[in-house]
Each structure stands twice: as C-alpha cells, then as structure tokens.
Amino acid sequence: MSKLISLEDAVARIPNGASLLIGGFMAVGGPNRLVDELIRQRKSDLTIIANDTARPTVGLGKLVVEKLVAKVITSHIGLNPDTQKQMISGDIQVELVPQGTLAERIRSGGVGLGGVLTPTGVGTTVEEGKRTVEIDGKTYLLELPIKADFALIAAKQADLYGNLTYALTARNFNPIMAMAATTVIAEAEDIVPVGCIPPDAVMTPSILVDHLISNSNR
Amino acid sequence: MSKLISLEDAVARIPNGASLLIGGFMAVGGPNRLVDELIRQRKSDLTIIANDTARPTVGLGKLVVEKLVAKVITSHIGLNPDTQKQMISGDIQVELVPQGTLAERIRSGGVGLGGVLTPTGVGTTVEEGKRTVEIDGKTYLLELPIKADFALIAAKQADLYGNLTYALTARNFNPIMAMAATTVIAEAEDIVPVGCIPPDAVMTPSILVDHLISNSNR
Amino acid sequence: MDEKTLIAKRVALELKDGDLCNLGIGLPTLVARYVPAGRNVFFQSENGIVGMSGPVAGADNHDLTDAGGSPISALPGAASFDSALSFGLIRGGHLDVTVLGGLQVDQEGHLANWMVPGKMVPGMGGAMDLVTGARRVIVAMQHSAKGESKIVTRCTLPLTSVRRVDLVVTDLAVIVPTDAGLVLKETAPGVTVEQVLANTGCELILSPDLRPMPLEG
Amino acid sequence: MDEKTLIAKRVALELKDGDLCNLGIGLPTLVARYVPAGRNVFFQSENGIVGMSGPVAGADNHDLTDAGGSPISALPGAASFDSALSFGLIRGGHLDVTVLGGLQVDQEGHLANWMVPGKMVPGMGGAMDLVTGARRVIVAMQHSAKGESKIVTRCTLPLTSVRRVDLVVTDLAVIVPTDAGLVLKETAPGVTVEQVLANTGCELILSPDLRPMPLEG
Numbered sequence: 001m002s003k004l005i006s007l008e009d010a011v012a013r014i015p016n017g018a019s020l021l022i023g024g025f026m027a028v029g030g031p032n033r034l035v036d037e038l039i040r041q042r043k044s045d046l047t048i049i050a051n052d053t054a055r056p057t058v059g060l061g062k063l064v065v066e067k068l069v070a071k072v073i074t075s076h077i078g079l080n081p082d083t084q085k086q087m088i089s090g091d092i093q094v095e096l097v098p099q100g101t102l103a104e105r106i107r108s109g110g111v112g113l114g115g116v117l118t119p120t121g122v123g124t125t126v127e128e129g130k131r132t133v134e135i136d137g138k139t140y141l142l143e144l145p146i147k148a149d150f151a152l153i154a155a156k157q158a159d160l161y162g163n164l165t166y167a168l169t170a171r172n173f174n175p176i177m178a179m180a181a182t183t184v185i186a187e188a189e190d191i192v193p194v195g196c197i198p199p200d201a202v203m204t205p206s207i208l209v210d211h212l213i214s215n216s217n218r
Numbered sequence: 219m220s221k222l223i224s225l226e227d228a229v230a231r232i233p234n235g236a237s238l239l240i241g242g243f244m245a246v247g248g249p250n251r252l253v254d255e256l257i258r259q260r261k262s263d264l265t266i267i268a269n270d271t272a273r274p275t276v277g278l279g280k281l282v283v284e285k286l287v288a289k290v291i292t293s294h295i296g297l298n299p300d301t302q303k304q305m306i307s308g309d310i311q312v313e314l315v316p317q318g319t320l321a322e323r324i325r326s327g328g329v330g331l332g333g334v335l336t337p338t339g340v341g342t343t344v345e346e347g348k349r350t351v352e353i354d355g356k357t358y359l360l361e362l363p364i365k366a367d368f369a370l371i372a373a374k375q376a377d378l379y380g381n382l383t384y385a386l387t388a389r390n391f392n393p394i395m396a397m398a399a400t401t402v403i404a405e406a407e408d409i410v411p412v413g414c415i416p417p418d419a420v421m422t423p424s425i426l427v428d429h430l431i432s433n434s435n436r
Numbered sequence: 437m438d439e440k441t442l443i444a445k446r447v448a449l450e451l452k453d454g455d456l457c458n459l460g461i462g463l464p465t466l467v468a469r470y471v472p473a474g475r476n477v478f479f480q481s482e483n484g485i486v487g488m489s490g491p492v493a494g495a496d497n498h499d500l501t502d503a504g505g506s507p508i509s510a511l512p513g514a515a516s517f518d519s520a521l522s523f524g525l526i527r528g529g530h531l532d533v534t535v536l537g538g539l540q541v542d543q544e545g546h547l548a549n550w551m552v553p554g555k556m557v558p559g560m561g562g563a564m565d566l567v568t569g570a571r572r573v574i575v576a577m578q579h580s581a582k583g584e585s586k587i588v589t590r591c592t593l594p595l596t597s598v599r600r601v602d603l604v605v606t607d608l609a610v611i612v613p614t615d616a617g618l619v620l621k622e623t624a625p626g627v628t629v630e631q632v633l634a635n636t637g638c639e640l641i642l643s644p645d646l647r648p649m650p651l652e653g
Numbered sequence: 654m655d656e657k658t659l660i661a662k663r664v665a666l667e668l669k670d671g672d673l674c675n676l677g678i679g680l681p682t683l684v685a686r687y688v689p690a691g692r693n694v695f696f697q698s699e700n701g702i703v704g705m706s707g708p709v710a711g712a713d714n715h716d717l718t719d720a721g722g723s724p725i726s727a728l729p730g731a732a733s734f735d736s737a738l739s740f741g742l743i744r745g746g747h748l749d750v751t752v753l754g755g756l757q758v759d760q761e762g763h764l765a766n767w768m769v770p771g772k773m774v775p776g777m778g779g780a781m782d783l784v785t786g787a788r789r790v791i792v793a794m795q796h797s798a799k800g801e802s803k804i805v806t807r808c809t810l811p812l813t814s815v816r817r818v819d820l821v822v823t824d825l826a827v828i829v830p831t832d833a834g835l836v837l838k839e840t841a842p843g844v845t846v847e848q849v850l851a852n853t854g855c856e857l858i859l860s861p862d863l864r865p866m867p868l869e870g
Contacts (some may be wrong), residue, residue: 102783140333159513243501336527426742
C-alpha cells in the first residue's frame with residue numbers, strides 16, 4: 001500500500017505531450033524537485049496549468065526556458081520574460097485566465113462540476129468565445145472545468161498514506177490541483193509515519209494522492 | 219475591535235422572518251446555544267437553511283417542534299417526524315436539495331459565483347423548474363447560489379478576532395456557511411487569545427465573523 | 437446467517453485494496469465488518485471524514501459521528517474536511533464505491549431509494565450525489581418487501597439518478613444491469629434460479645457463467 | 654515627499670478600522686506603511702493569507718511570501734488558506750478595499766491595468782477578480798506617464814472590468830467617478846485646479862466641496 005516512489009520513476013511515468021497541473025505561486029509551494037527531474041529527463045511538448053510561469057531561473061519557469069512547454073494556461077507571465085518572448089514568437093501558446101477563475105475552473109474539474117458562473121471578466125477580452133448566462137438581470141461568464149493528466153504537488157509534510165499538509169502561502173493552488181488530475185504525484189519536505197498528522201490538519205486527503213516521492217538519498 | 223457579544227444580545231439582533239444558515243449535521247457541529255436562545259426569545263417565521271432538521275429534541279430540530287420555522291431548505295428531514303408532519307399539513311414549506319448541491323449552492327453564495335453546473339439530479343424530480351446546460355453532449359443542472367441574513371456557526375475554538383477551528387465531523391457545513399451570510403454569529407467551545415491558533419489551523423478566517431458569543435456565565 | 441449478513445458479506449467481496457468506499461445508513465453499514473483480510477479499504481462518512489471505523493466503547497466523542505449522528509471512531513491516517521470537499525470527493529469521481537440501500541431497481545438499472553410519495557419523504561440526503569458521482573454503485577437490498585419484488589420493469593418511485601447502477605446484491609441473487617437488461621450472475625446459497633425468477637418483477641437474463649454466490653474472498 | 658509616498662499616504666486615509674484590504678504589487682504596497690494610528694487593518698495577500706505584514710530581517714521563510722514572491726511576515730491572528738478560498742473572499746464581497754495601480758482610467762470610471770497590446774502582456778493575475786469583487790476599488794497611480802494623461806475619455810487599453818472604480822488617487826488629485834462623470838474632489842499640495850485640468854485627458858466636474866488633499870488622518 002506504500003505510495004513511495006523514486007523521483008526518477010515518478011517522472012518516467014509522464015509522457016511527452018502530457019498536461020500537468022503544477023502547484024505553487026511564483027514557485028513558492030512549487031514541486032521543484034519534480035520540475036528539475038522533468039528537465040533532466042527532457043520531457044517535452046508539455047501543457048502546463050499553473051498560477052504563473054515564475055521567473056526564468058526559478059521553479060517551473062525553467063521548463064519554459066528549456067523549451068519544454070507547448071502551451072500554458074495561467075494568470076500571470078509578467079515576471080518571466082521568456083514566456084512572453086516565446087508567446088510572441090509563437091513557440092508557446094498562452095491562455096491567460098483571471099486568477100480566481102483559474103482556481104474555480106481547476107476546482108470544478110476536481111469536484112465534478114460542469115462549470116461555474118462568474119462575474120469576473122464580463123465585458124472584457126476574457127469574455128471572447130465564452131457563453132454568458134443571465135440571472136436576475138446580471139450577466140455571468142460560463143467558465144469550464146480544467147483537468148489534467150498529472151498534478152505535481154508540493155507539500156510541507158506527508159504521511160505514508162499520502163495525507164498532505166501545506167505551510168502558509170505555499171498552500172495556494174496545491175489542494176485544488178490534487179483533485180483535478182488523473183494521476184497525482186506529490187513531493188514533501190518531510191515524510192512522517194501514518195497517524196502523525198491529525199485528521200483536522202490534513203489539507204489533501206491521502207486517497208487523492210497516487211505517488212509520493214521518496215526522500216531517500218535526497 | 220472585540221467581537222464578543224452576549225448570547226442574548228446576539229440573538230436579539232435577529233428579527234422574526236429572518237433567513238438563517240445553521241451549521242451542523244444531525245446537530246453535530248450545530249450552534250446549540252444560539253438555537254436554544256432563538257427559542258427562548260420566540261423568534262418566529264424563520265427560513266432555515268441546514269443540512270437536515272436533526273431530531274425533534276436535538277439542535278435545530280427543536281425550532282421545528284416549537285413551530286418557529288416557516289420554510290426549510292435542506293437535504294434530509296427523515297429523522298424529524300415533526301418536519302414531515304408540518305410539511306404535509308402545510309405549516310412548513312420544505313425545499314429538498316441534494317446534499318452536495320446544497321453545499322455548492324451555499325459555497326457559490328459565499329464566493330460570489332452566479333451558480334454552478336452539476337450532474338446531480340439530472341432526469342429526476344430535482345430537475346423540475348431548473349435551467350439545464352449542455353456541455354460536450356452532457357447535461358447539467360444550473361443550481362443557483364444560496365445566501366442568508368444570518369449564519370449561526372459552531373466552532374471548536376475561536377480566538378478573540380474570530381478566527382475559527384472545527385473538530386472532526388463537526389466541521390461539515392460551518393465553513394461554507396460562514397461565507398454566505400450578511401451577518402455571521404459564532405459560538406465556540408473555547409475562546410483563546412489572538413495568536414493561539416496557528417494560521418494554517420484556521421478554518422474560518424476572522425474577517426468573516428461579525429459576532430462571537432461570550433463564554434462568560436456559561 | 438440472516439439475510440442482511442449474507443448481503444453484507446457478498447458486497448464486501450467487491451471492495452479492493454486501497455478503495456475509497458461510502459456506505460449508506462442501514463444495511464450497507466454492515467459491509468464494513470466483512471472486508472476480506474489483507475484489504476485496506478478507506479471508508480468515507482459524507483459528513484466529513486475518510487478513515488472512519490466502528491465506535492470504541494467509552495470513547496464516544498460529540499464531534500465524531502456518522503451521517504446518522506451515531507458515534508464512530510477513526511483509524512490512523514484519517515482525514516476530516518468540510519461538506520463541500522466531502523461531496524467534491526463524491527461528485528468528482530474520487531469515490532471508488534458506494535453501497536446504498538434501495539426501494540426499487542428497474543430493468544434499465546435505475547435506482548429509486550429516497551422517497552415514497554405521500555408516505556415517506558425523508559429527502560435524498562447525499563444519495564443523488566453518490567449515485568451520480570461514485571465510480572461504482574452497488575445496491576444492497578432485500579429482493580422483496582411485503583411480498584412484492586423490489587426489482588421491477590420500470591421504477592414507479594422517483595429516481596435517485598438516471599445513472600445505471602453497477603451491481604445489485606440481494607438475499608436471493610447478484611444481478612448486473614447491462615445495455616441488454618438485468619443479468620442474473622449469482623444465486624444465494626440454497627436458492628434456485630426458479631425462485632429468483634419467481635420473486636423478480638421483470639425479465640432476467642441468465643448469465644452464461646451463472647454461479648452460486650461466494651461469501652468468502 | 655515624493656509622489657509615490659504622497660499617493661500612498663492619501664490612500665491610507667481611506668482605510669477603516671477592521672477593514673480587509675488587498676494591495677496590488679508596486680505603488681499600492683506602500684499604503685500599508687501609512688495606516689493611521691489606532692486603525693487595525695487586515696491585509697490580504699491573494700496567494701493565501703490574511704494578516705500579512707512587512708518582512709522581518711533574518712526571518713525570511715520560503716513558505717511565506719507576497720504575491721510577487723517577496724518575503725513577508727504575518728501578525729498574530731493571521732490565517733492562511735488556498736487560492737480557491739482566497740479568491741472566494743475577493744469575489745464573494747468579503748474584501749472591503751482593494752488598492753490597484755492603473756494604466757488608464759476613463760470617464761465612466763473604467764480601469765485598464767493589465768496589458769498594453771503588442772508591448773506588455775503580463776496577464777491579469779488577480780486584478781480582474783479584485784476589481785469585480787471588492788466592495789471598494791481604489792486606483793493609486795501617477796496622473797500622467799511619459800507626458801500623457803492616464804485619465805482619459807475612453808480607455809484605449811483592454812479593460813480590467815466593466816465595474817466602475819470608486820476612487821482614483823494620483824500625485825495631482827483625488828477623483829471620484831460618478832454617473833455624471835469624473836468629479837475632482839481634492840488637489841495635491843501645491844497643485845492648482847488648472848494644473849489638474851491641463852494634465853487630464855477628459856472633462857472633470859469640479860466638486861462643490863473641492864479641497865486640498867489631506868495627508869494625515
């Protein structure tokens with residue numbers, strides 16, 4: 001029943017062309033070991049769904065610099081000039097999504113909703129190509145769920161079942177992403193025995209996590 | 219800046235005819251002191267939104283027995299024969315909502331969505347009178363937000379700002395209800411000084427709570 | 437062995453190692469007692485916990501109950517959460533199996549289990565989300581009630597979902613709903629095919645590999 | 654006092670005791686330094702915390718940063734949460750005030766602050782949700798950039814929201830968008846009404862109670 005797996009084996013399961021939900025906010029709470037291993041194994045043509053593309057030398061920003069990314073769905077690319085450059089040259093397709101909408105779309109995917117109605121983006125360029133729904137005279141955008149092949153999650157602590165906790169602002173997108181992927185791979189700063197995380201402290205229940213990166217030889 | 223208020227004063231702010239979100243699941247995690255005070259002050263003609271109507275002698279089930287409730291929006295009334303009796307006699311209007319849909323409707327109200335699309339209830343009596351939306355050939359019900367005048371919340375622990383924690387299955391609807399009301403009143407088993415609840419343990423941030431019931435003379 | 441135990445034992449064989457499973461109140465609750473040795477099954481209670489276990493005498497806790505409000509306990513590695521996440525697990529396809537009681541199951545595999553108009557209107561609770569969202573839906577019920585079969589051509593009671601259930605386990609038989617109709621897969625100990633057919637309110641297709649119901653894994 | 658400090662000080666006067674406030678990156682961040690004494694204002698960082706405060710030297714923590722990834726600290730009573738809840742607070746009307754930078758504000762009170770087509774496409778981040786959901790939206794920006802007024806008849810840059818902002822504070826003036834148009838309420842120290850008008854790209858309505866900009870609460 002152990003979900004422990006080596007970093008190398010975990011990433012080997014990810015094919016080229018896969019879609020990846022990647023936790024973190026400016027790489028804070030981002031799965032940096034998994035990202036580095038993606039680069040080492042030269043996984044390419046990836047679709048990345050993440051809050052932002054970090055900075056060129058940090059976290060998933062490096063995937064962009066290494067030209068491993070074909071498409072990004074994100075709310076912010078302002079601090080990674082490489083993303084902007086590759087977008088303008090046509091090497092990366094970028095879908096910009098308001099941050100709160102991105103969170104709700106990922107959550108929708110994870111909790112089995114067909115979509116949500118949000119007031120955010122009505123009357124702006126974000127509305128283009130989307131259905132609108134009017135309720136009591138107010139207009140909302142119909143925003144559709146996002147799911148991915150894999151979610152790469154960074155936790156503060158994990159138990160051997162895969163229960164996860166996150167610390168402070170490193171939580172961000174990790175818990176909702178852990179619900180929205182076919183396969184969930186988590187890395188954790190600490191791994192503790194089952195029972196060491198109290199039920200009320202668990203932020204991602206173990207049954208959502210498929211693989212937990214071993215901390216051996218770290 | 220203290221949010222402490224006496225039980226009596228808190229309930230005195232609730233007018234007859236008010237709509238109340240009431241936390242708890244079969245009264246576990248229910249605001250039992252607030253409910254008892256509603257009865258003592260004979261607040262009537264209430265609209266109650268809650269997971270269930272508990273049992274006749276327990277928690278908010280007593281509000282029904284005392285004939286203080288005009289309408290209930292809930293997922294389950296099976297263990298309170300009084301609710302069923304008053305529904306059949308026409309004394310209480312009952313809107314039955316699937317439990318997961320109830321959770322999402324309340325959450326929508328709290329997080330400012332215009333509604334959500336759910337597959338739950340499609341093709342059943344729950345569909346009656348609702349808009350449906352088709353996405354990629356699959357049909358969803360458009361379920362609308364629920365908000366209320368007041369939310370009555372039961373916490374395990376509160377700090378003096380109003381940060382709240384809940385224990386085990388007593389959490390249930392409390393956190394989402396605390397987002398979906400104009401005025402949020404919380405009671406807590408323990409009240410602790412500010413700083414005693416670590417940021418990661420907070421389940422309802424203080425800024426959502428308007429009044430915290432004093433534990434003096436309890 | 438009484439009929440409920442029989443049903444619970446048979447259903448328990450369906451649970452696999454690592455499964456997340458939700459048991460409805462009543463008969464389905466019994467299933468937890470008969471999980472085959474060596475299989476680590478996680479039970480969810482929809483009021484907000486994964487890793488629930490039966491109550492421990494002397495350790496009742498007013499913050500820890502099942503969906504009926506009765507005391508339970510929790511195993512090491514349990515996790516608690518709010519109702520939005522609990523039903524997110526259910527609706528989002530993260531729940532491997534749900535076991536629910538039934539009032540009627542029909543030839544299309546539709547389940548009715550939440551109301552009898554004019555008589556009993558408890559409300560659907562979590563049943564509609566469970567049947568809509570679980571990867572696998574198992575109905576655990578008596579084959580007949582008050583002399584009438586609960587397996588019928590078309591449900592006369594309001595449906596719980598238009599999703600076809602995956603397995604029906606009764607005191608007489610195990611039945612699998614398919615595109616072609618209801619397939620009789622197993623007969624209970626001491627029960628003949630003729631007895632099953634006589635007690636069923638619609639046509640049953642006999643499985644080519646029809647067998648006696650196993651009760652041990 | 655430089656222009657940014659002036660703007661930040663004036664905006665800070667708008668914050669009330671108990672407010673929940675979100676400050677955009679850049680100039681708006683400065684506002685936190687000038688909250689009038691005696692007012693307990695809670696600052697949210699949309700990456701997941703309420704109760705943020707400025708960094709403490711020697712106590713940087715890689716799990717605690719602002720939305721730009723820079724170290725911050727937290728006050729007693731802070732609460733952390735995920736992005737869904739963070740934007741639930743914003744979109745759900747629980748945020749009392751947001752202070753954002755601007756590229757353009759027009760006569761209808763519309764804000765454009767997230768892209769310059771073909772030149773700068775950082776993405777909207779949380780700005781669209783903030784302007785749509787906050788109870789009060791304050792724009793804090795220079796009155797002009799590169800010799801051109803940022804206050805215009807109609808935004809030529811893509812809008813952040815069609816919601817009208819509530820207050821615009823610049824180095825020259827305080828302006829309130831209304832149904833009738835933009836109302837000039839205050840002029841900065843040493844700045845004349847004529848100077849404001851000359852530096853504004855659209856008509857301004859002079860408030861009957863036009864006054865000098867206060868900088869202390």
